[in-house]
Amino acid sequence: MAAPAAGTGGGRVVFDRIAHSFSVGNGESPTEAIADFSLEMEEGSFVCLLGPSGCGKSTLLNLLAGFDRPSSGRVLVGGRPVLRPGPDRGIVFQEANLLPWRNVLENITLGPELAGRPREETFAAARRFIRLTGLEGFESHAPYELSGGMRQRVALARAWITEPPILLMDEPFGALDAQTRLSMQELLVSILEVTGATVLFVTHDVDEALFLADVIVVMTPRPGRIRQTLVPPFPRPRRYERLLLNPAFTELKHDILQAIRRPEYEI
Ligand SMILES: Nc1ncnc2c1ncn2[C@@H]1O[C@H](COP(=O)(O)OP(=O)(O)O)[C@@H](O)[C@H]1O
Numbered sequence: 001m002a003a004p005a006a007g008t009g010g011g012r013v014v015f016d017r018i019a020h021s022f023s024v025g026n027g028e029s030p031t032e033a034i035a036d037f038s039l040e041m042e043e044g045s046f047v048c049l050l051g052p053s054g055c056g057k058s059t060l061l062n063l064l065a066g067f068d069r070p071s072s073g074r075v076l077v078g079g080r081p082v083l084r085p086g087p088d089r090g091i092v093f094q095e096a097n098l099l100p101w102r103n104v105l106e107n108i109t110l111g112p113e114l115a116g117r118p119r120e121e122t123f124a125a126a127r128r129f130i131r132l133t134g135l136e137g138f139e140s141h142a143p144y145e146l147s148g149g150m151r152q153r154v155a156l157a158r159a160w161i162t163e164p165p166i167l168l169m170d171e172p173f174g175a176l177d178a179q180t181r182l183s184m185q186e187l188l189v190s191i192l193e194v195t196g197a198t199v200l201f202v203t204h205d206v207d208e209a210l211f212l213a214d215v216i217v218v219m220t221p222r223p224g225r226i227r228q229t230l231v232p233p234f235p236r237p238r239r240y241e242r243l244l245l246n247p248a249f250t251e252l253k254h255d256i257l258q259a260i261r262r263p264e265y266e267i
């Protein structure tokens with residue numbers, strides 16, 4: 001489809017000395033959301049942005065999405081500056097935001113349909129991602145007939161149908177109950193094993209970051225800077241139950257929680 005294939009460098013992301021402020025326009029001084037943020041994301045890596053509420057995680061994700069331009073610095077995808085949203089970056093938010101008058105299949109195929117992609121190709125891709133997200137049998141269901149977890153599966157399939165080399169996820173499982181969240185995390189990992197993608201995943205849940213990430217970027221409170229970059233030393237495939245029995249997991253979780261709750265504490 002329109003997005004460049006994975007493995008061609010199109011999934012490499014660079015945040016180059018980003019600073020970002022929001023002007024509120026009422027004469028007050030601008031809100032400094034991000035200060036001096038630089039990060040290189042290898043193609044195919046899973047990077048979690050972890051930090052307290054208001055530290056600028058969504059702002060960074062929106063800059064990579066192309067919804068906004070940084071006040072200074074550059075965001076590069078495949079070596080080129082991000083200027084606007086594009087089919088090379090799929091996005092999943094905390095709310096699925098499905099169109100209530102379209103069924104599951106029609107929600108998943110909306111993007112390619114609007115882009116004028118051939119119907120056969122679109123439906124073949126939809127079938128593949130319906131299978132991968134475990135939505136078989138629900139194609140004709142309306143969004144209101146689905147649980148929160150099922151709606152997020154639809155949002156995942158919708159983001160994935162164009163096979164973007166980059167996936168942006170902003171607390172996608174944050175509104176789900178703990179068991180559904182864990183099964184969605186496992187589902188996400190299992191799909192990535194098949195499709196591959198560079199993932200920027202925003203969360204404030206330390207367990208989630210330790211379970212999912214190749215790299216965890218712990219941020220400071222606003223203005224967001226990188227406090228620490230961590231590589232969880234857990235081989236894949238990871239099993240959550242096994243991680244819970246791993247002393248390194250408990251220790252890392254403790255240190256990260258300390259760093260987030262008490263910013264003066266050094267990891
Ligand atoms: N559109 C906006 N206008 C003004 N301030 C904003 C806007 N978006 C975010 N902010 C502010 O920037 C800071 C970072 O916000 P955000 O990136 O949403 O944080 P996070 O996702 O880590 O909770 C917060 O102080 C927030 O209030």
Ligand SMILES: [Mg+2]
Binds near residue numbers: 057058059170
């Ligand atoms: Mg946010």
